[in-house]
Amino acid sequence: MAEQRGQQRGAPRSPSMAQVAQRAGVSHQTVSRVLNDASLVKEETRLRVLAAIEELGYRRNFAARLLATNRSRRIGVVSAHLVLHGPSMIASAVQEAGQAEGYDVSLIGLSEFSVEALESAVDRLCDQAVEAIVVAVAHREAAEMTRALQLPIPVVIVQGVVAGQPLTAGIDQEAGAIMGVSHLLDLGHRHVAHVSGPREWTEASQRRLGWRRAHEERGLLPGPELDGDWSPASGYRAGLMIAEDSAVTAVFAGNDSMALGLLKALHERGRRVPDDISVVGFDNVPEAAFFWPALTTVAQDFAELGRRALSLALAAVRGDEEASTDLIAPSLCVRESTAAPRQSRPA
Template sequence: MTEQQAHPAAARRSPSMAQVAERAGVSHQTVSRVLNDASLVKEETRIRVLAAIEELGYRRNFAARLLATNRSRRIGMVTAHLALHGPSMIALAVQEAGQAQGYDVSLVGLPEFSFEALQNAVDRLSDQAVEAIVVAVPHKDSVEMTRSLQLGIPIVMVQGVVAGQPLTAGIDQEAGARRAVDHLLDLGHRRVAHVSGPSEWIEADHRAAGWRAAHEARGLLPGPLLTGDWSSASGHAAGLRIAQDPDVTAVFAGNDFMALGVLHALHQSGRRVPEDVSVVGFDDVPQAEFYWPALTTVAQEFSELGRRALAVALAAVRGDAGATVDLIEPTLLVRGSTGPPAH
């Protein structure tokens, strides 16, 4: 009895694009270009890849036909940190936008952020003949890494982007932060502390930049900067330190969960909110209006982000390689956690 007869399920398993690439002696990007009928591939390389596809029994007929005609009606999405509010809402928004346009969305989550993990994720999606891929990975190197893949199908970035970049959709994180801090400065605060997200997140950088810019525009020095990890526990640790500084009368937290930790620390330390210290968050999680006091925060329009991301992806599929949309302006929601300083 042969090994394939002993293990019929293994015999039926379709080989991966990586196996085709290895057999042909090329990169997985080259295999993708051949399936996509791209003109960049030399004829001798194309013949070698097609031979490997035939030899291994790769799903050539299905994948090539759909990719060549762009009619799979399937969009891929690569994301990370789905346990966090922002990434999970972005993934949901893209899926809902796809369904509204008659597209299925295949989601692949990264177990870690690395070039290898990103490459494996897009390989899996390429195997499904997706027409385009939306990448929602917030790390500082994610845009450059993703662009280097050169898959032969459009890739749309939705995190860590700036205005005017082609094949992007995003929310203006710096503008949202400035709006939050301007609100505190308008109330009369002059030394606003900031609890930032992790240093490897580009969105944390953008929000910190908005915090600094709001102070600089008024000729003010910002308060202390403390780094968190998006968790309430890290916000609590930062809040305990802030509570010991009597000159700090306001705090801008990089997200609502860290703001919750700050609120708890201030209460523990006998600092009243907002009478002694005002607190602003970012995200407007569903629980924010039920914090005590209700949290002033910056709301992000995730549903609109999903619609714009899909619109850019479909425009690119139709041939518009420079498709882009304006960044979405976040909205400040003023609630009970902010007020003028006591002095």
């Protein structure tokens, strides 16, 4: 029995689609097209791919089911940075929406984004004969790289998108930033500082743009900008610098985690929130209401995003490949971390 278990543990894994593609001298997209019986593949190429499948013993379990029924009732999701609130909530929302519609959802998480990691994830999902793929990766190059794969199945992009693009669903990040910063400006603050997310994230750029536009709409110059990386530690470092600038009366943090670090730094340096400095975050994490003080923040409707992403994917599976949707409007949760600035004291 022990010997048998050892043999099982040491048994070779079934060949992947990537190995079939390598043996046939084609791309994994071509292998996927052959498995999906697409008409765009030349007969010579198709025969070469089928020969590689036979030679390697590629198991077409999910693929065979798809070819027999033309439906696998399975949706794939590729997401990155699942340790962060936004990506994890989006992935969960798509899974829940899929299950509500009777679909299995296969999720592949990427710890870091790269072309190789994206291609590998897509390859693994195609091995499962998913009917469509939802890509939830906020890196500024993710959407372009995904579309460059030219997959034979629909792909819906749900992060880093703009309104009106086909097969995209998203939350209006710029509008959310404008909403949060405008709240501070309405209270009487005039130069709101910003702790931004990573430069390579599209959503960080969109929130930064909203911060600037909220000032431009009122003919004001924004306050200082400090770089962050979504972590509380980066918010804390930015907060130490902001605490030394007496001209700063309000800060817009790119997410709630950085706002948490910012609040700690301000407390340590004796800058009271909101008496001395008001703080607005972004995301409305469940803990935001329990920060000290409770955090005013921009909320995103991830459940609605998951439903829209799945709806677009299923519409595309039915043949409506030009389906598109408006961006989802965020909302503002006003709590105790914001107030009007104190009046200037006489010298």
